[in-house]
Each structure stands twice: as structure tokens, then as C-alpha cells.
Amino acid sequence: MLMKIKYTSNRILIADDDPVIRHLVTSIVTRVGYTPVTLSDGRAAFSLLKADANFKAAILDMSMPFLEGLDLIRYMRTEKRLMRIPVVLITADQNIKLMADSFAAGATAFLPKPFTPDQLQNLLRMLLAAKLPSTRAA
Amino acid sequence: MSADLLRMDDYLAKSLIRPALANGGGAATQALDPVVLASLDEAWDEGEADLVVELIDLYLGDAPQWVEAIRTAAAENDATVLKRVAHTLKGSSGSLGIRQVAEVCGMLELNCSESAARVNELLQLLVQEFNTARAALAAERLRRLA
Numbered sequence: 001m002l003m004k005i006k007y008t009s010n011r012i013l014i015a016d017d018d019p020v021i022r023h024l025v026t027s028i029v030t031r032v033g034y035t036p037v038t039l040s041d042g043r044a045a046f047s048l049l050k051a052d053a054n055f056k057a058a059i060l061d062m063s064m065p066f067l068e069g070l071d072l073i074r075y076m077r078t079e080k081r082l083m084r085i086p087v088v089l090i091t092a093d094q095n096i097k098l099m100a101d102s103f104a105a106g107a108t109a110f111l112p113k114p115f116t117p118d119q120l121q122n123l124l125r126m127l128l129a130a131k132l133p134s135t136r137a138a
Numbered sequence: 139m140s141a142d143l144l145r146m147d148d149y150l151a152k153s154l155i156r157p158a159l160a161n162g163g164g165a166a167t168q169a170l171d172p173v174v175l176a177s178l179d180e181a182w183d184e185g186e187a188d189l190v191v192e193l194i195d196l197y198l199g200d201a202p203q204w205v206e207a208i209r210t211a212a213a214e215n216d217a218t219v220l221k222r223v224a225h226t227l228k229g230s231s232g233s234l235g236i237r238q239v240a241e242v243c244g245m246l247e248l249n250c251s252e253s254a255a256r257v258n259e260l261l262q263l264l265v266q267e268f269n270t271a272r273a274a275l276a277a278e279r280l281r282r283l284a
Contacts, residue, residue: 019196020230027189028181063225092229114174114232114240117181117189 009054013085014038014125015045016061017073021090021113025059028120034128042067046075053081057127059120062091062098070105077106086127090115167268169274174235193234194279198272201227205268208246212257220257222240224250231271238267 004133012034016022020085022038029036034056039045043066058076060069069089076082086108091098098132102110178190204227228243238242240265249256 006180018226018230019200021233023192023196024178024189027192031181063222084264092225092232113229114235116174116177118177121181 009056010038011055013033013048013055013058013060013065015040015042015058015069016090017041018061019065024111024117025090025120028117029059029124031122032124034124041065042069042072045072049076049079049082051086053079055085057086057088057124058090059090061112062089062093062102066072070102070107073102073105073107088120088123132137169236169238169271170278171235171237174233174237175278188282190234193283194275195233196234197230198275198279201230201268202272204230205264208264209261212254212261215254221247221250234275236271236275239264239271242267264277 012029014022014025014036017040026036026038034112042064046067060072062069073087076085088109089102089107090111090113092113099110108127111123175190182189185189204223207223209218211223222244224243228240231243242260246260249260
């Protein structure tokens with residue numbers, strides 16, 4: 001018997017306190033064909049994630065008011081319902097230690113600012129290609 | 139901070155400050171990186187809303203408040219706020235190709251706990267570069283909407 005695993009959510013969570021970056025990311029996510037759910041700080045993202053795990057991916061800024069991106073990722077990796085969600089961490093800081101800390105916390109990808117629309121589009125396509133509906137033997 | 143890092147920091151600051159002062163704050167044409175604007179344009183099709191104009195509008199709406207917040211934080215010797223706001227302005231500016239403002243913000247982040255004279259020196263440079271960038275952004279916006 002074959003069972004089809006369906007990922008019904010088309011939503012991508014975006015949390016960034018910078019309106020310029022938030023709009024840029026939102027535009028790219030929409031263009032790639034997903035539905036953006038945007039928030040402007042880490043605490044709001046945390047509140048939403050406590051009640052809602054229906055996201056295809058999350059794009060989080062490292063430095064946000066109230067709760068930083070790394071802390072959000074650590075929380076997501078301790079919750080079974082959130083573990084499957086790939087997380088892209090974006091930051092204007094560029095150093096090896098920060099990158100290592102991000103992956104250690106559970107980030108799926110690290111995107112330094114400034115980034116081009118192409119870079120984010122390609123990253124999303126690469127990450128989400130692995131999340132396309134698949135078929136497996138039951 | 140080690141002596142080596144301080145020397146490197148000083149070198150970087152001077153390398154930023156000297157060219158900016160030499161050309162009177164930088165011509166408007168140099169304030170925006172055309173490569174960054176082109177990369178934003180390439181991802182959009184004709185007929186869609188101009189993403190660069192939308193981003194410029196957001197930037198011009200928010201960035202003046204961030205510069206003011208940096209000024210206030212510097213006056214109050216609040217290194218934490220200064221660093222956080224400079225970081226935000228750096229990311230926003232870099233994404234629009236406003237390289238000089240992004241670089242000065244990076245220097246402010248690094249020097250947020252240094253002497254008031256040092257912070258004020260960088261603050262003056264930030265205001266100068268920001269005003270240049272603001273004029274260039276307004277011109278770019280008009281050009282695109284024409």
C-alpha cells in the first residue's frame with residue numbers, strides 16, 4: 001500500500017524588526033509561490049509558534065527585540081511539532097563563530113545581509129525542494 | 139579590545155572617514171551601489187510594482203528615526219541601544235546598496251563603548267553620509283517613477 005505524505009501548508013514565517021528587510025523577504029517569498037506570515041519581533045514569533053506549527057519554513061532575523069532569532073530556533077528544536085520546519089537565519093553580522101553557533105542551535109541555513117533576491121530565492125527552492133510531497137511505502 | 143584590534147579599528151575608521159571628507163561627503167551618484175539596485179531589479183518583471191521604490195519609501199520612512207535614535211543613544215552614553223540601532227540601520231542600508239551608511243553603522247557598532255569623542259566623530263560622519271544617501275534615494279525614486 002502506498003501512502004502519500006502531504007504538506008498542506010504553503011506558509012512561510014518571516015520575523016524581522018527591520019521593515020525594509022521584512023518587505024524584501026516578503027516580496028521574494030510571495031514571488032516564489034508561498035504565503036508569507038510576517039511578524040516584527042521575536043516575542044510575537046514565539047507566541048505564534050506556540051499555537052501554530054503549520055509552516056513550510058521560517059526566515060528569522062538574528063537580532064530582534066525581546067527575543068533573538070537564535071533563541072527562537074533553540075525553542076523550535078525542542079518542540080516536536082516544530083522540529084521539521086527548516087529555518088533560515090539572516091543577519092548583518094558575518095563571522096565564523098556566529099555561523100557555527102547558528103548551526104549548533106539548529107539553523108538549517110545562514111544568510112548574511114545584504115543578500116540579493118536571487119540568493120534567497122535559490123536558497124528557498126533548495127530547502128523546500130526536499131519538502132515537496134513524497135511517496136513512500138507504508 | 140587588544141592593542142592590535144584597536145590599531146586595525148583605527149585604520150578602518152580612517153580609511154572610511156578620509157575618502158568621505160575628501161569628496162565633501164560623497165557625490166549623490168556614489169551613495170547608492172548600482173550593482174545592488176540592479177540585483178533587486180533583476181528579480182522583478184516589468185509590470186510589477188517597482189520593488190526598489192517600495193524599499194526606498196520604507197527606508198526613507200524609518201531610517202531618519204534610527205539616525206535620531208543613534209544620536210540620542212550617543213548623547214545618553216547608551217552603548218546597548220546605540221549598537222542595536224546601528225546594527226538595524228546597517229542591515230537596512232546594505233540591502234538597498236547604501237554602502238557608506240552601512241559601513242559607518244558597522245563602525246558605530248564596533249565603537250559603541252569607546253569614548254564620547256570617538257562616537258561623536260562617527261555620528262557626524264553618519265549624519266553626513268545619511269543626508270547624502272537620502273538625497274540620492276529621493277532622486278532615484280523620482281527617476282523610477284518618471
